[in-house]
Amino acid sequence: MRHILSVTVENEPGVLSRVAGLFSGRGFNIESLNVGPTLDPGVSVMTITTEGDEQIIEQIVKQLRKLITVIKVVDLTDLKSVLREMVLLKVNANDANRAEILRTVDIFRCKVVDVSIDELTIEATGNYEKISAIVGLLTRFGVKEVSRSGMVAMKRSIQN
Amino acid sequence: MELSGAQILLECLKREGVEVIFGFPGGAVIDIYNELPNSSLKHVLVRHEQGAIHAADGFARASGKVGCCLVTSGPGATNTVTGIATAYMDSIPVVILTGQVPTPLIGNDAFQEVDIVGITRPCTKHNYLVKDVSQLAHVIRQAFYLARTGRPGPVLVDLPKDVMQKKTKFVWPDDVKMRSYNPNIKPHAGQIKKVAQLIRDAERPIIYAGGGVITSKGHEALTWLAQNLHIPVTATLMGLGCFPGKDKLWLGMLGMHGTYAANMAINNADLVLAVGARFDDRVTGKVSTFAPLATLVHVDIDPTSIQKNVSVHVPLVADCRLALEALKEELTPSLAEYDFETGHLPWVSKVRAWAKEHPLTYKPSETTIKPQSVVETLHELTKGEAVICTEVGQHQMWAAQFYTFNEPNCFLSSGGLGTMGYGFPAAIGAQFARPDKLVIDIAGDGSIQMNIQELATSVCNNLGVKIVILNNGYLGMVRQWQELFYNKNYSSTCMDAQPDFVKLAEAYGATGFRITAPGDLTRVLKQALETPGTVIVDVRVEREENVYPMVPAGASLTDMLLV
Numbered sequence: 194m195r196h197i198l199s200v201t202v203e204n205e206p207g208v209l210s211r212v213a214g215l216f217s218g219r220g221f222n223i224e225s226l227n228v229g230p231t232l233d234p235g236v237s238v239m240t241i242t243t244e245g246d247e248q249i250i251e252q253i254v255k256q257l258r259k260l261i262t263v264i265k266v267v268d269l270t271d272l273k274s275v276l277r278e279m280v281l282l283k284v285n286a287n288d289a290n291r292a293e294i295l296r297t298v299d300i301f302r303c304k305v306v307d308v309s310i311d312e313l314t315i316e317a318t319g320n321y322e323k324i325s326a327i328v329g330l331l332t333r334f335g336v337k338e339v340s341r342s343g344m345v346a347m348k349r350s351i352q353n
Numbered sequence: 354m355e356l357s358g359a360q361i362l363l364e365c366l367k368r369e370g371v372e373v374i375f376g377f378p379g380g381a382v383i384d385i386y387n388e389l390p391n392s393s394l395k396h397v398l399v400r401h402e403q404g405a406i407h408a409a410d411g412f413a414r415a416s417g418k419v420g421c422c423l424v425t426s427g428p429g430a431t432n433t434v435t436g437i438a439t440a441y442m443d444s445i446p447v448v449i450l451t452g453q454v455p456t457p458l459i460g461n462d463a464f465q466e467v468d469i470v471g472i473t474r475p476c477t478k479h480n481y482l483v484k485d486v487s488q489l490a491h492v493i494r495q496a497f498y499l500a501r502t503g504r505p506g507p508v509l510v511d512l513p514k515d516v517m518q519k520k521t522k523f524v525w526p527d528d529v530k531m532r533s534y535n536p537n538i539k540p541h542a543g544q545i546k547k548v549a550q551l552i553r554d555a556e557r558p559i560i561y562a563g564g565g566v567i568t569s570k571g572h573e574a575l576t577w578l579a580q581n582l583h584i585p586v587t588a589t590l591m592g593l594g595c596f597p598g599k600d601k602l603w604l605g606m607l608g609m610h611g612t613y614a615a616n617m618a619i620n621n622a623d624l625v626l627a628v629g630a631r632f633d634d635r636v637t638g639k640v641s642t643f644a645p646l647a648t649l650v651h652v653d654i655d656p657t658s659i660q661k662n663v664s665v666h667v668p669l670v671a672d673c674r675l676a677l678e679a680l681k682e683e684l685t686p687s688l689a690e691y692d693f694e695t696g697h698l699p700w701v702s703k704v705r706a707w708a709k710e711h712p713l714t715y716k717p718s719e720t721t722i723k724p725q726s727v728v729e730t731l732h733e734l735t736k737g738e739a740v741i742c743t744e745v746g747q748h749q750m751w752a753a754q755f756y757t758f759n760e761p762n763c764f765l766s767s768g769g770l771g772t773m774g775y776g777f778p779a780a781i782g783a784q785f786a787r788p789d790k791l792v793i794d795i796a797g798d799g800s801i802q803m804n805i806q807e808l809a810t811s812v813c814n815n816l817g818v819k820i821v822i823l824n825n826g827y828l829g830m831v832r833q834w835q836e837l838f839y840n841k842n843y844s845s846t847c848m849d850a851q852p853d854f855v856k857l858a859e860a861y862g863a864t865g866f867r868i869t870a871p872g873d874l875t876r877v878l879k880q881a882l883e884t885p886g887t888v889i890v891d892v893r894v895e896r897e898e899n900v901y902p903m904v905p906a907g908a909s910l911t912d913m914l915l916v
């Protein structure tokens with residue numbers, strides 16, 4: 194099962210490689226990883242999407258906590274949380290299909306952020322499923338380039 | 354007053370209680386070496402950096418304190434990696450100080466530059482690169498704190514040359530606070546009650562003790578529990594000495610080369626108390642058939658050890674000593690209500706019957722020296738009171754099986770990593786930690802050649818370390834596997850062209866003995882142990898003797914090959 198871990202770390206050199214090395218060294222799998230600063234310049238938050246059965250996820254969480262530079266690990270999977278991913282897609286566009294592409298963009302409330310004669314660059318945000326759906330729908334027009342941000346996540350204020 | 358980085362470093366080491374530091378100089382650490390003569394620290398010059406790290410490790414294991422070593426950048430640093438991994442696998446507290454090229458050159462492939470922090474990230478508890486001299490005292494404080502607390506382990510501090518030269522005001526940090534590191538050492542009261550009840554209810558309990566009992570100094574509480582509640586005890590290689598080997602509840606080691614009684618007991622027990630052990634594959638054999646009838650209780654300070662290899666019923670994250678003491682307190686009143694001795698009598702009798710049925714044994718010989726008999730003779734001659742170090746191989750297993758250990762911190766062996774070449778430098782470190790003790794390295798003819806250069810270190814420091822080589826002319830443990838599982842294809846395991854170990858000893862200024870006849874064994878061994886200074890004894894033993902019992906890799910513990 195896919196799990197989303199929010200990992201609060203000391204913002205210092207090498208911390209990313211400690212986390213990444215832990216995953217590779219122990220044969221755990223990283224599906225996506227996103228790092229960014231927080232309001233406290235000494236602290237960063239990583240959002241890691243990973244796969245595994247219960248026992249593996251338990252090990253991943255404990256091994257992360259064991260790293261000296263890791264301050265906190267929260268598994269957001271079983272919590273109510275806001276999950277967002279952003280993707281940029283460069284799609285082939287011509288007079289015949291442009292309208293259809295724009296309609297799709299509209300339905301998913303995406304944005305066109307760059308235009309040329311034969312290409313449209315589209316920005317989409319949403320949860321994992323929505324992003325996957327958009328990518329799936331647009332591929333039939335010919336997607337030239339995709340850049341996905343990986344997940345960012347936050348626990349919802351009200352849990353029940 | 355302003356001090357240089359080098360001066361601050363040495364002052365910090367002194368305040369951390371370091372007495373002896375094992376090291377080897379080089380360009381990147383000259384500034385530190387330049388200050389060393391002005392310090393009260395004793396520096397021991399080794400002959401290879403692997404010797405320095407193993408000696409620091411041996412010092413730590415024998416003393417229970419943090420070991421320390423100092424090496425230069427590049428090759429000096431990489432030469433310590435095997436020893437760092439050795440200490441990491443066995444949770445040994447050591448601080449490794451490595452030189453580094455000056456900060457402006459880092460990343461430029463400068464002469465003798467290597468990213469040692471990157472290289473050792475997966476085999477240290479933590480590591481640091483000190484980029485600013487104002488951080489130095491802080492980092493050293495944290496390094497020692499991390500090394501010795503929680504689950505101990507090696508911590509490396511990389512010290513760029515310019516940082517050692519820069520001056521700053523020395524401020525000793527009063528305490529160490531780390532928001533991201535707070536090992537949980539106190540046992541959970543509810544879990545203690547639960548475990549105590551399981552112990553009261555058990556009919557066939559067994560204690561499976563590991564190195565964590567020794568690290569935490571939990572041996573007394575463990576011995577109390579076992580003796581008062583009449584619970585048989587087995588231990589891992591790392592746990593040997595945590596319970597008196599002469600006690601009738603002692604079953605010997607468990608696992609691949611464990612005793613018949615220990616392995617049978619584990620797989621018939623209804624309660625297994627695993628304390629400071631980690632269910633290593635060499636211990637469990639086939640995991641799915643390990644302790645199939647038992648409720649498993651697992652006490653360990655490291656949460657990642659729990660539920661890693663084996664799914665246990667009652668986890669207890671805590672310092673082993675504190676957990677064992679809490680159990681002692683909880684169970685003391687029960688001694689009046691329960692008759693544990695009578696309750697466990699059928700079980701204890703059964704376990705003893707197994708021990709009688711298949712004790713540790715070997716076929717004696719009139720003509721060749723049996724390696725096991727060498728260990729037994731050493732035990733007799735030293736009254737079981739020596740500090741025994743080992744290399745890795747058959748001799749290591751015979752040392753573990755036939756030298757009965759009664760005290761903790763007296764058996765030093767590379768358990769987790771299995772590092773050939775560990776024993777002799779570790780013995781040097783142990784001798785510095787325990788000048789009062791006889792320190793013996795029980796070695797193999799293959800392993801001893803991996804760090805033989807440390808003879809110079811031992812002789813130079815007038816150390817009385819005794820090396821007893823169980824010389825079978827083979828990489829015996831590998832040969833045993835080839836014999837049993839690879840059709841006797843002895844590919845690259847026969848050690849032809851051995852050095853003359855007696856002459857080798859003499860060349861270094863040590864004393865050498867050779868024993869070839871069983872009739873000379875006791876007399877010459879005694880003479881060797883009584884000879885002052887560093888001694889090598891080359892004992893020519895039965896060449897194709899095997900270590901038994903043996904559980905083939907991946908088999909169930911009860912599927913033992915016996916003598």
Ligand SMILES: Cc1ncc(C[n+]2csc(CCOP(=O)(O)OP(=O)(O)O)c2C)c(N)n1
Pocket residue numbers: 744745746747748749771772773774796797798799800801823825827828829830831
């Ligand atoms: C550094 C290292 N290299 C290789 C091995 C694999 N290995 C394990 S035991 C062994 C044989 C050791 O031979 P020796 O020291 O003569 O001991 P014996 O088994 O003969 O008692 C070898 C090669 C190891 N454990 N460590």
Ligand SMILES: [Mg+2]
Pocket residue numbers: 746797798799823824825826827828829
């Ligand atoms: Mg050998």
